[in-house]
Amino acid sequence: MTSEQAGERFRLAYVPGATPGKWAAVWRERLPDVELELVQVEAADVPATLGSGDADAAIGRLPVDKEVYSAIPLYEETPVVCVSRDHLLAALADDETVTSADIADDPVWVPGDDVLFADRPVPGTVPAGPDGTPLERVATTADAVATVAANVGVAVLPMSLARLHRRKDVTYRVLVDGPTAPVGLVWPTERTTDLVEELIGIVRGRTVNSSRGRGAPAAAEKVGRGRGASKGEDKKAGHSAAAAQRDGRGKQARGAKGRGRGAAQRGSGPRSGSTGQKKGKRR
Structure with a gap:
């Protein structure tokens, strides 16, 4: 039974801000018979999603529990300060940074x-009311950006989330001494399958x-067939070239022989003519 007949699929979770599209495209090219399903989950829900089997792997935030999960670091996101368009920092050029x-x-x-x-x-101060009482946390990143838009504070976010929740009344500048946000490929160590190995190869480029996953044997076989065909074509081309060379030599020999006959005929013409002229004189 083929993978397609079995309805096999691989579920890849990803957190907000992550962009797995380029890896998904490579997967679908290499493993067209295995459906890749992308599932967006909140960063805090990645362990539960993997633990329940609702995803086979995830593009998630690091670090993770190394006793349960394996992880491959992919990149680290730059932190930025989100401010209202009316904030003083908004007057900085787009490529200027803040501390x-x-x-x-x-x-x-x-x-x-x-x-x-x-x-x-956390840099800065804790948001507080008019009487100095600390205010409750906003629930989500989207809520934080909406609060910043009212020019009642700032928010520090990974750049991908600042872009994801972009608003016309909010801008951001890179925070050079802020904490980075590492992102990696995460999966349960005990479920390191050949499809997980295939995904590891893809994200590592x-x-x-050179893949160690399921696509490797098929790829090697395809390359082998290509090399065999090339050798066959080269051999065929060699035979054709040799035949052409022999045919060319034959044509040259026949041409030379023909030219020899023509020369002989041309040589006999003048001699006959001379004889005739001599006979005419005797008459």
């Missing part, structure tokens, strides 16, 4: 789904010939 000292007096909104400050100090 934590630049927002030391600003209330910093940390959303409930924050991925930067779990074990790091391996070619089909």
